[in-house]
Amino acid sequence: MSARLSLAPVVPGARIIGMGSYQPEKIVTNDDLAERVETNDQWIRDRVGIVERRVAADDELLVAMAAEAGRLAVKDAGIAPTDVDTVIVATCTMPYPIPNAAAQTADRIGIVAPGAFDLNAACAGFSYAMGTAADLIRAGSARTALVIGAEKLTDWLDWDDRSTCIIFADGAGAAVLSAAPDAESVGVGPVAWGSAGDLHAMIEVRPHNNALAQEGQAVFRWATTKIAPVALRAIELAGLTPADIDVLVPHQANLRIVEAVAKRLRAKGAREDMVVADDIVHSGNTSSASIPLALDHMRAAGRIRSGDVALLIGFGAGLSYAGQVVVCP
Amino acid sequence: MADNAEILSGLAEIVEEVAGIDAGDVAAEKSFVDDLDIDSLSMVEIAVQAEDKFGVKIPDEQLAELKTVGDAVDYIAKNQ
Numbered sequence: 523m524s525a526r527l528s529l530a531p532v533v534p535g536a537r538i539i540g541m542g543s544y545q546p547e548k549i550v551t552n553d554d555l556a557e558r559v560e561t562n563d564q565w566i567r568d569r570v571g572i573v574e575r576r577v578a579a580d581d582e583l584l585v586a587m588a589a590e591a592g593r594l595a596v597k598d599a600g601i602a603p604t605d606v607d608t609v610i611v612a613t614c615t616m617p618y619p620i621p622n623a624a625a626q627t628a629d630r631i632g633i634v635a636p637g638a639f640d641l642n643a644a645c646a647g648f649s650y651a652m653g654t655a656a657d658l659i660r661a662g663s664a665r666t667a668l669v670i671g672a673e674k675l676t677d678w679l680d681w682d683d684r685s686t687c688i689i690f691a692d693g694a695g696a697a698v699l700s701a702a703p704d705a706e707s708v709g710v711g712p713v714a715w716g717s718a719g720d721l722h723a724m725i726e727v728r729p730h731n732n733a734l735a736q737e738g739q740a741v742f743r744w745a746t747t748k749i750a751p752v753a754l755r756a757i758e759l760a761g762l763t764p765a766d767i768d769v770l771v772p773h774q775a776n777l778r779i780v781e782a783v784a785k786r787l788r789a790k791g792a793r794e795d796m797v798v799a800d801d802i803v804h805s806g807n808t809s810s811a812s813i814p815l816a817l818d819h820m821r822a823a824g825r826i827r828s829g830d831v832a833l834l835i836g837f838g839a840g841l842s843y844a845g846q847v848v849v850c851p
Numbered sequence: 852m853a854d855n856a857e858i859l860s861g862l863a864e865i866v867e868e869v870a871g872i873d874a875g876d877v878a879a880e881k882s883f884v885d886d887l888d889i890d891s892l893s894m895v896e897i898a899v900q901a902e903d904k905f906g907v908k909i910p911d912e913q914l915a916e917l918k919t920v921g922d923a924v925d926y927i928a929k930n931q
Contacts, residue, residue: 568890569890569892739892739895739911740911742892743895743899746895746896747899778892782896
């Protein structure tokens with residue numbers, strides 16, 4: 523005899539109801555780095571687009587940054603921490619794999635006994651986690667989910683490697699998703715995701731020094747050619763066209779990759795007045811935190827308005843990539 | 852199949868589009884790095900567009916060997 527299992531009722535979808543972010547206080551300029559490695563301000567600005575980046579203090583924990591971003595997002599949503607039932611932390615830079623970041627981050631915020639797990643899709647992590655959370659909500663498994671991208675990349679850098687230490691930085695960004703009451707208010711589109719595991723060695727932590735290494739030129743070629751098609755697929759899955767996109771928020775890997783992706787989307791019909799995130803200039807590359815940091819900063823600066831249609835697209839180590847269209851809260 | 856003159860003019864258009872250098876300045880004897888001041892990332896963008904335009908493959912290892920505009924024209928002519 524087979525039992526018939528009951529499932530939660532499906533809801534129309536999820537929407538973003540709050541955002542928050544946190545960056546460490548310490549600013550490291552290009553000139554600071556030029557004192558340590560053979561580089562200079564102009565070279566970094568030209569090749570990567572970074573002017574300065576934020577670096578966490580030695581004793582500043584990833585989970586503390588995650589919790590602060592999450593706390594602000596919950597506050598922005600106008601809900602209580604106890605209203606959150608699911609916490610996903612996208613990260614690839616916890617100091618140790620056990621325990622995970624999500625459970626203790628939730629505890630720091632005062633979220634009681636949520637489903638809590640980490641998700642490692644490196645720089646694509648935030649879009650992977652948004653897709654996962656939105657589908658958990660749609661399926662009725664979650665009602666209100668906190669999605670956080672948090673990284674302390676500087677724990678995993680060789681400060682004498684000028685190809686990486688100029689790029690990566692620390693920070694956290696978060697979004698609260700909740701069930702949309704009706705189809706018209708759904709604010710997170712379907713995720714377009716994938717991976718290219720054959721290229722895993724292109725961005726990796728090398729065991730001899732436990733430091734991140736990447737083949738910059740190969741990554742640049744991959745990102746500038748393979749990511750725009752994923753972004754276009756995300757737009758199509760949401761039932762929109764490139765001209766509908768008000769804001770483009772690619773992972774802040776390198777300003778020239780961001781510009782190349784924007785150019786390819788404009789060639790496919792995206793508008794000239796589409797706002798393009800350039801948060802890397804003052805934040806550096808913060809992997810899974812870069813997209814929510816950019817969104818939150820652009821919102822605070824008035825460059826994004828409530829109701830704007832934003833295209834999020836993350837890509838990085840794995841290699842992995844994911845994107846979706848969202849409606850800004 | 853494009854002849855060398857067609858490849859040169861097509862490549863010059865790409866260089867102008869990617870790096871903002873007047874197509875008229877893109878001559879066979881010019882070095883991409885030393886004369887035209889094109890950096891490695893712009894070279895990748897030029898290679899990607901040249902691949903599309905001429906139906907060739909220009910891997911990163913090969914790209915490093917293409918020092919002058921003429922080197923690139925010859926490589927494309929041989930491999931298209």
